[in-house]
Amino acid sequence: MDSKPAQQLPSPPAKMPRRTYNIAMVSDFFFPQPGGVESHIYQLATKLVDRGHKVIIITHAYEDRKGIRWLTNGIKVFHVPFAVIYRSATFPTVFSFFPLFRNIILRERIEIVHGHASLSSLCQEAILHARTMGLRTVFTDHSLVGFADAASILTNKLLKFTLSDVDHVICVSHTCKENTVLRAALDPLMVSVIPNALVSANFKPLPRPEPGSLPFTQHPLPAHPLGPSDTLTIVVVSRLFYNKGTDLLTAAIPRILENHPNTRFVIAGSGPKAIDLEQMIEQNVLQDKVEMLGSIRHEKVRDVMVRGHIYLHPSLTEAFGTVIVEAASCGLYVVCTAVGGIPEVLPSHMTVFAKPEENDLVAATGRAIGALRANKVRTEKFHEQVKTMYSWTNVAKRTERVYRGIFGDISDDEFYGYDVGNEAHWSATRGRNFALIDRLKRYYGCGVWAGKLFCLCVVIDYLIFVLCEWIWPRKQIDFARDWPRKPPASDDDE
Amino acid sequence: MSSLTSQSLKVIPIAARKAERTQQPNRWYPDGQASRVCAMTSNSDHGLGLGLGLGLELELDLDAPHRGLTRSATLPLEIHSPRVGRSHLAPEDAFNTASPPRRKSTFDPSAVNDSRRMRSKLGSRSRSRRRRRNWKKLLWVNQSYPDNYTDQATFLENLQRNPRLQPYEFWPLVADSTVILQQTCSVTIFVVCFVGIFQERVSPVAVVGWGSFGTLVGWLLWDWWVGQEDEDEVLQRRHSNRSRAAREQPRKDRPHSAILGTNPSAGTSVTNLAAAERAYPQLAMRQSHSVSATSLQSGASQASTAARNSSDSAEELHQRPSSPHRGGRMNLRLGTIKSAVLIYFTLLGLSPILKSLTRSTSSDSIWAMSFWLLAINIFFYDYSGGVGVKFPASLSTNAALMASTVLASRLPSTGQVFSLTLFSIEVFGLFPVFRRYARHQSWKYHVTISTLLVIGAGGGVGLILGGEKDGVWPWKSGLLGVLVAVVIAIVAMGGCSWWLIGLQKYKNAINGPWDQARPIIISRRFWDDE
Incomplete structure (x- = not known):
């Protein structure tokens, strides 16, 4: 209640110390499971803690990970006991999470609930409960979903339910934003685009040999200049699934090797399409030119990447494509298909784009090989350039702006860039007040039948909340001790 | 509220909308336009049935009973009438049982309006100074625009509706x-x-x-x-x-x-x-x-x-x-x-x-x-x-x-x-x-x-x-x-044929860059499924 009038005040002058928040990140996907969303959450949390915020992470229990854990930097991780049904997503039981969730939120004095990944039911439930409890919510979408098949229709409906009442949404690319706006029928101004980032220190290219220090090289280091007869290595690091474009890769490799004799392939990753690749290798007798490493750990990706000169990424759909940023950071020239958010990710001097067609991929790889052999590409500069483009510190700063915007700590004009002309409309789309009737109105617009169903869920959720307040009054819930906070970072430091 | 609903909430074809956008390049969401985007996006929800061949037609029927329930129309009413707000149930009512249901209205709309209006004047000037460079649809550029900036010219420009529609006869x-x-x-x-x-x-x-x-x-x-x-x-x-002999010559190795x-x-x-x-x-x-x-x-x-x-x-x-x-x-x-x-x-x-x-x-x-x-x-x-x-x-x-x-x-x-x-x-x-x-x-x-x-x-x-x-x-x-x-x-x-033809006008397939690409592979041998 107290924060509400403060929200209406003009933004405080710059001299006042910046307000810090208590943030709960909620997602089904977190360590010890490896993956993009997992590391995103961890890195973002770390950097937010560096900026003086308090961050806790709520995820489900894993085999050997239960209860509460502390990670580096004082991040508290709650592994709540819920059954995992499919690909480490929990079973969606709309309400059963609420009492536990409320307890954690009250104990940790959380102000903002930040959910990640649309396929995580834990995240979606948390956003619903958080709104019922009167907290601000943010959702980050990491994936692209079409509109055609039955599974995506169901997913989109669920997402629409959750995002009907959310304060802000973050997407990882502009294509992802368009997709999410369409899927959940959001106001585009409610959706921010904040890309992923990478820890560039973990993706350094090999040190360039001093011209005098090496009398002869055992193997040609992937440093320029590249002679016309030197072997050029193309690296592929990808799970070998259909949607990663492994079929394109399988079709393109023999043709690329045929056109460019002094070329080798290194393929890391496993999946159902690996057998096709192996068949292709055997049919075309390419055992000495194509090396398949199988699946590798994320820490080893850099070591594989620096073996090559070109990174080939034939994916068919990609929201952001962190791996191509990693490859560029390792000093590799990137050949990739122009799908999804990939064209937005890297500048044109680091990439060669291809259509998702066998012919075009072969041609693009040919162009890339030609450019490298002609020493036209300054790949040794890539690392420093990528370092200035993507950093988690920057991501955390931009995410913090979202938090301040939804909390009203920066003015709505500044946050939404909205020329205030029509108050009613402003309030309709972005003034996310917590009154139950307004929330119900938002949910009711979700569809003829779905709207009523969603309203029912929200009302039941509110009743459960009232019941929880009655059974476990919040006066009796103790506050947990905080990890010592870092001083809030000022806006200027990068 | 009433001013909004009286406006024609109509999904106009993309081309027309874009033309309209270009007339007002500096305004993000002039009021009517914002409502139109909202209507469009909520319409897309109905279009989720498109895979099954069922969906809603492109033109939103304004007289349909559920028409008024788009996001823009669900705006809270109490902005203009603070007294309505008193009876609304809010989260804090669950634990503040002392004063039913709410002690006071959460906002004072007149004060808010004034401050916001004042700031809007300041803000618009500073914004116009900041936004000299063009916005680009790129992630690696450090742009001078906020993260939630929506570019009128390029937003959803690659959206396609019913690209492969085959009208039945x-x-x-x-x-x-x-x-x-x-x-x-x-x-x-x-x-x-x-x-x-x-x-x-x-x-x-x-x-x-x-x-x-x-x-x-x-x-x-x-x-x-x-x-x-x-x-x-x-x-x-x-x-x-x-x-065909000429065409097959270069690809002899692929029978x-x-x-x-x-x-x-x-x-x-x-x-x-x-x-x-x-x-x-x-x-x-x-x-x-x-x-x-x-x-x-x-x-x-x-x-x-x-x-x-x-x-x-x-x-x-x-x-x-x-x-x-x-x-x-x-x-x-x-x-x-x-x-x-x-x-x-x-x-x-x-x-x-x-x-x-x-x-x-x-x-x-x-x-x-x-x-x-x-x-x-x-x-x-x-x-x-x-x-x-x-x-x-x-x-x-x-x-x-x-x-x-x-x-x-x-x-x-x-x-x-x-x-x-x-x-x-x-x-x-x-x-x-x-x-x-x-x-x-x-x-x-x-x-x-x-x-x-x-x-x-x-x-x-x-x-x-x-x-x-x-x-x-x-x-x-x-x-x-x-x-x-x-x-x-x-x-x-x-x-049934007549019915199917009648249903076809509800078809609303949405395609765009987020769809999974269909790879075009010439040697079909490797492409068994999908």
Whole structure:
């Protein structure tokens, strides 16, 4: 209640110390499971803690990970006991999470609930409960979903339910934003685009040999200049699934090797399409030119990447494509298909784009090989350039702006860039007040039948909340001790 | 609120909207436009049914009852009237029970408005200073725009609606629906025959005898057609080889990429199915690929005289003979006869087992089970399959054969069981192949078969329902059945086609850069699924 009038005040002058928040990140996907969303959450949390915020992470229990854990930097991780049904997503039981969730939120004095990944039911439930409890919510979408098949229709409906009442949404690319706006029928101004980032220190290219220090090289280091007869290595690091474009890769490799004799392939990753690749290798007798490493750990990706000169990424759909940023950071020239958010990710001097067609991929790889052999590409500069483009510190700063915007700590004009002309409309789309009737109105617009169903869920959720307040009054819930906070970072430091 | 709803919430086509955007380049969301975007995005929700062919039409109907429930219309009312806000239930009411429901309005709208208005003046000036550079749809550039900036010119510019829409036409649709009619009638005839055998009104030998006779005639016809077609194909290939020779020269090492035979079905029948094949090129390509594969096989079998034919006898029934040579054809015929004889004797041997296989199951379960199995047969039948398909819709065929197996256990004698099972193989296994060929061969044959099937099914049902009196067949009820069946068939085909055309205007397929790309791979060998 107290924060509400403060929200209406003009933004405080710059001299006042910046307000810090208590943030709960909620997602089904977190360590010890490896993956993009997992590391995103961890890195973002770390950097937010560096900026003086308090961050806790709520995820489900894993085999050997239960209860509460502390990670580096004082991040508290709650592994709540819920059954995992499919690909480490929990079973969606709309309400059963609420009492536990409320307890954690009250104990940790959380102000903002930040959910990640649309396929995580834990995240979606948390956003619903958080709104019922009167907290601000943010959702980050990491994936692209079409509109055609039955599974995506169901997913989109669920997402629409959750995002009907959310304060802000973050997407990882502009294509992802368009997709999410369409899927959940959001106001585009409610959706921010904040890309992923990478820890560039973990993706350094090999040190360039001093011209005098090496009398002869055992193997040609992937440093320029590249002679016309030197072997050029193309690296592929990808799970070998259909949607990663492994079929394109399988079709393109023999043709690329045929056109460019002094070329080798290194393929890391496993999946159902690996057998096709192996068949292709055997049919075309390419055992000495194509090396398949199988699946590798994320820490080893850099070591594989620096073996090559070109990174080939034939994916068919990609929201952001962190791996191509990693490859560029390792000093590799990137050949990739122009799908999804990939064209937005890297500048044109680091990439060669291809259509998702066998012919075009072969041609693009040919162009890339030609450019490298002609020493036209300054790949040794890539690392420093990528370092200035993507950093988690920057991501955390931009995410913090979202938090301040939804909390009203920066003015709505500044946050939404909205020329205030029509108050009613402003309030309709972005003034996310917590009154139950307004929330119900938002949910009711979700569809003829779905709207009523969603309203029912929200009302039941509110009743459960009232019941929880009655059974476990919040006066009796103790506050947990905080990890010592870092001083809030000022806006200027990068 | 009222000012908003009075505005026309209308989804205008993209082009028009973009034109409007360019008129007001500096304003992010002028009021009307924002509401339009909201309406558009909420409309997209309805469009989520598009994969099923159902959705909402592009123009939002303003008079629809749920129209007012878009996001923009669900705005809270109490902005203008603070007193309404007092009675609203809010989260804090759950634990602040002292003052029901809320102590005071959470905002003072006039103060908010003033401060916001004041800041808007300041803000707009500073913004105009900041935004000199153009916004780019890139992530690696450090832009001077906020993260939630939405560019009017480029936002959703790659959105496509119904990019592959094929408007249906009435008569082709009716013509296509005859395929479904045929299958339904076949199933009905099978059920009628079973009931006849079960009630001992028809002798099982007569049923299977007529069935086998029909199958024999069908096979002879089919054999003749295939022979004719092969001759045509040889001529066609000779003709087309010359033109294709140049194109194939650089890709000699990839024999599978050569498309030797042209897709025969696309040329002859100008129906929606063929149109769909054109619309989905990979489907058509796959089909033509299989055709070309068989023709390649035929080339192989020409060289090594069809020794392989003897090995796989059972499937030979379904497979089209591939070699145009007289010797090859003769061999194939012998193989077919051999496998037919093999199936005949196997069934004869198995029928005592089949008879007692599900005897212990109660009759109610058997009726229910066979009903569902036959329904599966109808629903999963491969209606779009061309003539080149080797094993069309195995689920459908298997379900029908299982239905016949469970039904057979209700019959008292081994002879009856044998007859029914053999008849079911003829009806569900072989007859569809023949029908497909007949449709491919000539539209006249197709219509004749359809008519005969409707008459047969209707008459059969009439006869069964009419009941038997003193050994006299109830001809009258049979005729009545035929009449009713014809009427039902016409009404159903016409009505359903009309309905489908009516539903098509609700189709709203949304495509854009977020869709999974369809890879175009020339050597199709590696692309089996998807």
